[in-house]
Amino acid sequence: MSSEFSLIEYYFKRRAGRTEHVPLGIGDDCALLNVPAGHQLAVSIDTLAAGVHFPHHTSAFDVGHKSLAVGLSDLAAMGAEPAWATLSLSLPELDPHWLEAFSEGFFQLAERHQLTLVGGDTVKAPLSITVQVHGFIPVGAALRRDGAQVGDLICVSGRVGDGALGLKMALGELAAVKNPLQKLNRPEAQVVLGLALRGKAHSCIDVSDGLAADLGHILTASKVGALLQLDKLPLSAELCQQPAEIQEKMALFGGDDYELCFTLSAKALHELQAQFDLPKISVIGQIEPKQGLRLQRPQSIEALPIMGFDHFDRA
Amino acid sequence: MSSEFSLIEYYFKRRAGRTEHVPLGIGDDCALLNVPAGHQLAVSIDTLAAGVHFPHHTSAFDVGHKSLAVGLSDLAAMGAEPAWATLSLSLPELDPHWLEAFSEGFFQLAERHQLTLVGGDTVKAPLSITVQVHGFIPVGAALRRDGAQVGDLICVSGRVGDGALGLKMALGELAAVKNPLQKLNRPEAQVVLGLALRGKAHSCIDVSDGLAADLGHILTASKVGALLQLDKLPLSAELCQQPAEIQEKMALFGGDDYELCFTLSAKALHELQAQFDLPKISVIGQIEPKQGLRLQRPQSIEALPIMGFDHFDRA
Numbered sequence: 001m002s003s004e005f006s007l008i009e010y011y012f013k014r015r016a017g018r019t020e021h022v023p024l025g026i027g028d029d030c031a032l033l034n035v036p037a038g039h040q041l042a043v044s045i046d047t048l049a050a051g052v053h054f055p056h057h058t059s060a061f062d063v064g065h066k067s068l069a070v071g072l073s074d075l076a077a078m079g080a081e082p083a084w085a086t087l088s089l090s091l092p093e094l095d096p097h098w099l100e101a102f103s104e105g106f107f108q109l110a111e112r113h114q115l116t117l118v119g120g121d122t123v124k125a126p127l128s129i130t131v132q133v134h135g136f137i138p139v140g141a142a143l144r145r146d147g148a149q150v151g152d153l154i155c156v157s158g159r160v161g162d163g164a165l166g167l168k169m170a171l172g173e174l175a176a177v178k179n180p181l182q183k184l185n186r187p188e189a190q191v192v193l194g195l196a197l198r199g200k201a202h203s204c205i206d207v208s209d210g211l212a213a214d215l216g217h218i219l220t221a222s223k224v225g226a227l228l229q230l231d232k233l234p235l236s237a238e239l240c241q242q243p244a245e246i247q248e249k250m251a252l253f254g255g256d257d258y259e260l261c262f263t264l265s266a267k268a269l270h271e272l273q274a275q276f277d278l279p280k281i282s283v284i285g286q287i288e289p290k291q292g293l294r295l296q297r298p299q300s301i302e303a304l305p306i307m308g309f310d311h312f313d314r315a
Numbered sequence: 316m317s318s319e320f321s322l323i324e325y326y327f328k329r330r331a332g333r334t335e336h337v338p339l340g341i342g343d344d345c346a347l348l349n350v351p352a353g354h355q356l357a358v359s360i361d362t363l364a365a366g367v368h369f370p371h372h373t374s375a376f377d378v379g380h381k382s383l384a385v386g387l388s389d390l391a392a393m394g395a396e397p398a399w400a401t402l403s404l405s406l407p408e409l410d411p412h413w414l415e416a417f418s419e420g421f422f423q424l425a426e427r428h429q430l431t432l433v434g435g436d437t438v439k440a441p442l443s444i445t446v447q448v449h450g451f452i453p454v455g456a457a458l459r460r461d462g463a464q465v466g467d468l469i470c471v472s473g474r475v476g477d478g479a480l481g482l483k484m485a486l487g488e489l490a491a492v493k494n495p496l497q498k499l500n501r502p503e504a505q506v507v508l509g510l511a512l513r514g515k516a517h518s519c520i521d522v523s524d525g526l527a528a529d530l531g532h533i534l535t536a537s538k539v540g541a542l543l544q545l546d547k548l549p550l551s552a553e554l555c556q557q558p559a560e561i562q563e564k565m566a567l568f569g570g571d572d573y574e575l576c577f578t579l580s581a582k583a584l585h586e587l588q589a590q591f592d593l594p595k596i597s598v599i600g601q602i603e604p605k606q607g608l609r610l611q612r613p614q615s616i617e618a619l620p621i622m623g624f625d626h627f628d629r630a
Binding site: 046053086126 | 342350361362367403405433435440445450452455460489536
């Protein structure tokens with residue numbers, strides 16, 4: 001066996017996970033998979049490239065964690081139960097220490113979500129990681145972007161802006177403190193909340209490109225508008241210490257938060273808040289019939305452009 | 316919408332394919348997919364990096380074609396019917412001409428196999444393409460590597476060695492002629508043959524790493540050995556014009572053939588040969604109880620190492 005095959009075997013096959021729904025995992029031309037009766041398969045593919053999606057000096061453990069977390073966040077946003085992942089690793093060199101730490105970061109997160117690695121590829125190329133995640137959803141229960149209704153409350157989980165604040169710290173633009181860096185490097189997908197939102201939320205998306213951009217996707221798909229309350233945005237203590245301009249920029253236009261933004265009725269929110277195992281949920285605005293995204297400031301209302309993080313606009 | 320989203324929309328959403336089994340395609344956090352009752356899902360993920368899997372000067376059309384063909388070949392090797400693909404594109408720059416030609420190469424092949432593009436990602440990074448293919452197989456009908464039986468005939472479709480010969484031509488090491496270059500740049504996955512092998516072949520693999528290596532995977536997984544007849548290897552007229560040493564090296568250890576290597580009984584082969592729509596099939600050896608791979612030369616038998624193409628052994 002060549003070292004490419006040995007590599008996959010050694011680091012990735014040993015901890016592939018539970019084999020329920022996996023008649024054949026890593027090691028053949030394809031993996032063979034069973035989707036439970038009455039369920040649909042949700043899939044999402046994401047590539048993280050060094051220097052684009054994470055700074056080059058990010059630890060291998062964090063790269064392993066994050067490369068799976070971003071996909072889990074997409075599953076959460078659909079209300080899907082995580083099932084399988086595939087992993088294609090482009091590496092400039094075979095470094096056993098890096099691989100050991102990367103696989104530890106990947107598998108610790110996978111195991112917490114009972115997710116099975118079912119296939120992969122390894123390539124000698126600049127550092128880049130592609131992960132496809134697969135999850136199960138009962139037919140008709142998926143949370144989509146196109147179901148927001150006029151009058152819906154707009155909610156977001158956790159806090160927004162810390163991912164982008166953490167990036168500034170990782171790049172040395174701001175003094176580093178623990179929590180925003182943790183948010184940047186080891187984001188936690190809101191899988192439990194996504195499952196709780198089934199049958200309650202009218203629309204849902206994960207905040208990966210920035211709150212304004214991601215809410216914008218809901219508005220465009222649902223053909224509605226929104227009024228967002230600036231003073232309701234949930235900010236961390238660390239972000240609150242920054243100048244107001246930075247706070248607003250990070251919270252509205254920063255990426256990498258991996259929280260869920262969703263819309264639902266006041267009644268559904270009330271039911272949701274009766275559950276004890278969910279993260280903090282903040283009501284940050286309301287869906288309106290007039291299209292576009294508007295920001296309520298203390299003294300004025302400002303129209304916001306609907307746009308997001310764009311890899312091709314970056315230097 | 317940012318240009319990243321517009322890009323996906325413009326080039327890839329317009330020709331996404333048939334929507335049967337795709338309740339929700341490109342444009343949400345996840346695609347939603349239905350696997351037909353009584354079927355398993357076969358999946359395979361592959362990354363092609365410029366300068367590793369194809370020369371840097373390869374045309375965009377050919378890169379688009381090949382990035383899907385290698386995955387289709389994995390589906391063929393399992394006996395799966397192509398259904399969906401996801402595509403993650405790492406591009407150093409946004410070049411509309413390149414994207415137009417790439418998507419043309421990708422979709423012309425996808426449409427021939429009625430395969431639907433259901434999701435994707437785009438990243439600014441060195442040129443690299445990751446495709447995950449998904450196919451359907453009736454439960455229990457998959458062609459695996461681990462079922463070869465003592466006495467099975469070993470067969471291969473088409474011709475072997477032309478992919479590696481084409482690479483030498485593409486790299487300028489040999490004078491270029493059309494057919495081997497075509498084989499390198501626009502390989503055709505043996506999907507129809509894979510479907511015909513259901514219920515007939517005991518084991519199957521696609522020839523991507525080189526015949527000796529890929530047959531080696533069958534032998535290892537099935538815990539059997541094989542005697543291969545050197546004079547039975549199906550070579551093209553172009554390869555036959557090369558020195559004997561090159562012929563043997565390309566046919567046994569070259570990669571990129573994307574033919575199927577499979578084992579079956581003489582009776583099953585006879586049934587197969589009665590079908591009129593299949594490619595040329597050559598019997599090249601037999602499965603034996605003694606483990607290892609042996610090569611029958613005119614005057615001697617030589618033990619072959621079981622190893623293959625290794626991206627991490629390349630300079």
